[in-house]
Amino acid sequence: xxxxxxxxxxxxxxxxxxxxxxxxxxxxxxxxxxxxxxxxxxxxxxxxxxxxxxxxxxxxxxxxxxxxxxxxxxxxxxxxxxxxxxxxxxxxxxxxxxxxxxxxxxxxxxxxxxxxxxxxxxxx
Amino acid sequence: xxxxxxxxxxxxxxxxxxxxxxxxxxxxxxxxxxxxxxxxxxxxxxxxxxxxxxxxxxxxxxxxxxxxxxxxxxxxxxxxxxxxxxxxxxxxxxxxxxxxxxxxxxxxxxxxxxxxxxxxxxxxxxxxxxxxxxxxxxxxxxxxx
Numbered sequence: 001x002x003x004x005x006x007x008x009x010x011x012x013x014x015x016x017x018x019x020x021x022x023x024x025x026x027x028x029x030x031x032x033x034x035x036x037x038x039x040x041x042x043x044x045x046x047x048x049x050x051x052x053x054x055x056x057x058x059x060x061x062x063x064x065x066x067x068x069x070x071x072x073x074x075x076x077x078x079x080x081x082x083x084x085x086x087x088x089x090x091x092x093x094x095x096x097x098x099x100x101x102x103x104x105x106x107x108x109x110x111x112x113x114x115x116x117x118x119x120x121x122x123x124x
Numbered sequence: 125x126x127x128x129x130x131x132x133x134x135x136x137x138x139x140x141x142x143x144x145x146x147x148x149x150x151x152x153x154x155x156x157x158x159x160x161x162x163x164x165x166x167x168x169x170x171x172x173x174x175x176x177x178x179x180x181x182x183x184x185x186x187x188x189x190x191x192x193x194x195x196x197x198x199x200x201x202x203x204x205x206x207x208x209x210x211x212x213x214x215x216x217x218x219x220x221x222x223x224x225x226x227x228x229x230x231x232x233x234x235x236x237x238x239x240x241x242x243x244x245x246x247x248x249x250x251x252x253x254x255x256x257x258x259x260x261x262x263x264x265x266x267x268x269x
Binding site for chain 2: 104
């Protein structure tokens with residue numbers, strides 16, 4: 001079993017703690033993009049975009065290759081696995097507990113929900 | 125600032141929000157779904173709650189000869205809408221800033237519970253590594269943030 005260093009995970013979660021950086025990651029989901037393409041959806045300078053990309057690089061989420069004058073960024077999805085595994089543990093823990101709570105409540109007669117007209121579900 | 129990350133789960137219940145809310149604070153209820161031999165291989169040594177803002181709880185269980193005390197402080201108690209408490213294991217993570225928030229919304233069928241566990245990222249020290257498709261990971265990110 002490979003274990004992640006706290007520093008690695010700190011930099012991963014720090015990288016993911018910013019909305020702009022998360023959107024950049026999503027836009028890298030399909031294909032490699034230049035720094036300019038990554039900056040385009042935001043009202044930020046190329047320098048600011050480059051700073052964000054550096055944070056993503058440090059976390060191992062993005063690699064950058066230079067092609068002539070263009071810096072191409074690629075997603076390195078395996079870096080997300082560390083965070084994902086860790087979070088899944090808690091997700092599973094709480095899901096199991098809520099399932100048990102629902103069963104315990106179903107086994108015990110409690111007063112039914114107050115009568116109210118059936119709500120119309122909005123269709124998406 | 126220490127990085128934190130949220131884990132969110134939700135579930136619908138076929139009972140009024142008051143019943144679900146009380147099940148989080150009443151030791152008799154906690155012993156039915158959260159702790160005890162009916163839940164996993166463990167013995168309950170005590171389940172103590174002090175259900176007021178600033179009050180503390182202690183859920184002490186024994187698993188394979190090891191005593192594990194789940195402790196915390198109630199930060200918000202707004203029956204039956206919202207309950208927030210800190211969550212830690214005594215001796216392991218006493219002051220790590222992990223909090224659990226439970227939000228209940230009444231529905232025609234009963235209620236919907238949404239749980240948010242906010243974790244400091246440094247807890248992730250021993251997460252095992254597996255490789256997964258990146259699509260799955262980004263999907264999870266969508267859900268988590």
